[in-house]
Amino acid sequence: MAAGGGCSLRPFSCEQGLLSRPDGSAAFVQGATSVLAGLYGPAEVKGSRELPDRAALEVLLRPKVGLPGVTERSREQLLRGTCEAVVLGGLHPRSAITLVLQVLSDGGSLLSCCLNAACLVLLDSGLPLSALFCGVTCALGPDGTVVLDPTTRQEQDARAVLTFAIDSVERKVLAASSKGSCSAEEMQQCLAAAQRAAGAVFQFYRDCVRRKYSKS
Amino acid sequence: AAAEECVGQVVLPGDVLLLPAHPDEDAERLRLSAGAAPRGRLLCGPGLRRCEAGLLVTKCGLLRHRQAGGGAAAAGGAYWVDSQQKRYVPVKGDHVIGIVTAKAGDLFKLDVGGSEQASLSYLAFEGATKRNRPNVQVGDLIYGQFLVANKDMEPEMVCIDSSGRSSGMGIIGQDGFLFKVSLGLIRKLLAPKCEIIQELSQLYPFELVLGMNGRIWVKAKTVQQTLIIVNILEACEYMTAEQRKQALAKLSGN
Numbered sequence: 001m002a003a004g005g006g007c008s009l010r011p012f013s014c015e016q017g018l019l020s021r022p023d024g025s026a027a028f029v030q031g032a033t034s035v036l037a038g039l040y041g042p043a044e045v046k047g048s049r050e051l052p053d054r055a056a057l058e059v060l061l062r063p064k065v066g067l068p069g070v071t072e073r074s075r076e077q078l079l080r081g082t083c084e085a086v087v088l089g090g091l092h093p094r095s096a097i098t099l100v101l102q103v104l105s106d107g108g109s110l111l112s113c114c115l116n117a118a119c120l121v122l123l124d125s126g127l128p129l130s131a132l133f134c135g136v137t138c139a140l141g142p143d144g145t146v147v148l149d150p151t152t153r154q155e156q157d158a159r160a161v162l163t164f165a166i167d168s169v170e171r172k173v174l175a176a177s178s179k180g181s182c183s184a185e186e187m188q189q190c191l192a193a194a195q196r197a198a199g200a201v202f203q204f205y206r207d208c209v210r211r212k213y214s215k216s
Numbered sequence: 217a218a219a220e221e222c223v224g225q226v227v228l229p230g231d232v233l234l235l236p237a238h239p240d241e242d243a244e245r246l247r248l249s250a251g252a253a254p255r256g257r258l259l260c261g262p263g264l265r266r267c268e269a270g271l272l273v274t275k276c277g278l279l280r281h282r283q284a285g286g287g288a289a290a291a292g293g294a295y296w297v298d299s300q301q302k303r304y305v306p307v308k309g310d311h312v313i314g315i316v317t318a319k320a321g322d323l324f325k326l327d328v329g330g331s332e333q334a335s336l337s338y339l340a341f342e343g344a345t346k347r348n349r350p351n352v353q354v355g356d357l358i359y360g361q362f363l364v365a366n367k368d369m370e371p372e373m374v375c376i377d378s379s380g381r382s383s384g385m386g387i388i389g390q391d392g393f394l395f396k397v398s399l400g401l402i403r404k405l406l407a408p409k410c411e412i413i414q415e416l417s418q419l420y421p422f423e424l425v426l427g428m429n430g431r432i433w434v435k436a437k438t439v440q441q442t443l444i445i446v447n448i449l450e451a452c453e454y455m456t457a458e459q460r461k462q463a464l465a466k467l468s469g470n
Contacts, residue, residue, distance in 0.1 A: 023301070023302045023303040024301075024302070024303075041303065041331075042303065042305070042330075042331040043303075043331055044331055044332065044333075045331070086229075088274060090367075091367055092305070092331065092367060093367055093368065094331070094332070095331035095332075096331075123228075123229070123276050125301060125302075125303065126275055126299050126300070126301025126302075126303065127275075128229075128263075128265075128274040128275060129229035129230070129274055129275070130229065130230065130272070130274065131229060131230035132228060132229055132230055167230075168228075168230045169230045205228065206226070206228055209226050209228060209276050210226045212300075213226050213277065213278055213300075
C-alpha cells in the first residue's frame with residue numbers, strides 16, 4: 001500500500017492475543033502510529049456503576065507521556081459511544097467491560113488508530129457484537145485536497161482534520177470528530193472518501209482473523 | 217452469503233447468513249415415518265442470533281454445522297460459531313470448577329470466573345441432610361454443574377444430578393494444582409478420544425478435572441510430575457501436534 005498522499009492509507013499491521021492477563025488484547029500499527037489495547041470483561045461491577053439492563057462499558061486512554069488530560073477524556077467518550085453502539089450489552093446486564101488503550105507512538109491519525117485497535121480487541125475477546133467499526137482520518141489541505149490517514153506533518157499543514165468511525169454493515173457513521181474549519185460539501189467529500197477506504201480496513205480485519213484461526 | 221457455503225470458513229460479526237427456503241410441504245405429508253419433531257427446525261448456537269433475513273453472526277470464528285438426527289437436508293440441524301475466548305459466561309448444564317469464597321449460613325458463594333459469583337446450597341451434595349452437612353471450607357475447590365444460569369439471575373450450582381447421585385461432582389480433594397487455560401483448549405480436551413490426554417496418560421498416571429470455565433485441576437504422584445503435566449497442558453494452546461510429540465518423547469526418554 002502506498003505511503004501517505006492521495007486517497008490511500010499507510011501500511012498497517014496488527015497482532016491479537018499478545019497479552020496474557022486481559023481477556024482480549026490487540027496492537028494496531030498504522031504507519032508510525034501504534035496503539036496497544038486490552039479488554040477486561042464481562043466482569044464484576046462495583047455497586048454504583050451497575051446498570052440493570054446492559055453492561056457498563058468504560059474506556060481508558062493513556063497517552064505516551066504525561067498524565068491523561070482533557071483531550072484523552074474527550075477521546076475516551078467518543079470511543080465509548082462507538083463501542084456501545086456495536087457491543088450487544090443487553091446480553092450481559094449488571095457487568096462491567098473495561099477497555100484500556102495505551103498509545104505507544106504517535107505519527108498522525110491517532111484517533112483512528114485507537115478506533116481500529118478498539119475494534120480488534122473487541123473481536124479478540126469474544127464479546128457479542130452486532131457489527132464491526134473502523135476509524136479513518138482525513139486532512140483537508142489549504143487548497144481543498146483530501147489526504148487520507150495523514151501523518152503528523154500533514155495534520156499540522158491541513159486546514160481541517162476530520163475523523164470518522166464507520167460501521168461495517170452499511171458503512172454508516174458511528175462517530176465523527178473534527179478540528180479546524182471546513183464547509184459542508186468538503187465534509188461530505190471527506191466522508192465519501194473515508195467510506196471507500198473503510199472497505200480496505202474491513203478486508204484487513206477479515207484477513208487477520210483468518211490467519212488467527214488457520215493456526216489452530 | 218448462504219449459510220451452507222460458509223460452513224468451515226471464518227465469519228465476522230455483522231455478517232448475515234441466509235438460510236435455505238422451507239422444504240417442500242407435500243414431501244413432508246407423504247412420509248409415513250414417525251418423525252415427530254418438526255423438520256426445518258433450526259438451532260441457533262453460540263455466536264449467532266436470529267434476524268429477519270436469516271442468521272446474524274455476533275462473534276468471529278469458524279462456522280460449524282451439524283445435521284439433524286433424521287438425516288434431512290440442511291433444513292434441520294444446528295449452526296454455531298467456534299470462537300476462541302478466555303472469559304467464561306455461565307451456561308446452564310456446564311460442569312465447572314468453582315472456588316469457595318464465602319459461607320453465608322446455608323449457602324456457599326463460589327467464584328466461577330464469570331461476572332457474578334455463583335451460589336451453592338449445602339443440601340446440593342450427595343447424602344447431605346440438615347444434620348449431615350458437607351465439610352466445605354473457604355478456599356476449597358468444588359466441581360459442580362449449573363442449575364440456573366442466565367443473564368438476569370445469579371447463577372446457582374449443584375453437586376448432584378437430577379437423580380440425586382453425585383456422578384463425580386463434589387469437593388475436590390487435597391493437593392493437586394489448579395490453573396487456567398482458554399475455553400477453546402478445554403473444548404478440545406473434552407472431545408472424545410482426545411490425543412493429548414491419551415499421550416499424557418502414557419507418560420505418568422494422574423488425576424484430571426476439567427472445568428468448562430477454563431480451569432483445570434491436576435494431581436500426579438509427585439509435585440515434579442504434576443508441574444510437568446501442567447506445563448504441557450498450558451503449552452498445548454500454542455504447540456502443534458508434532459512439537460507436542462517431540463516434547464513428550466524427550467520427557468519419557470529421561
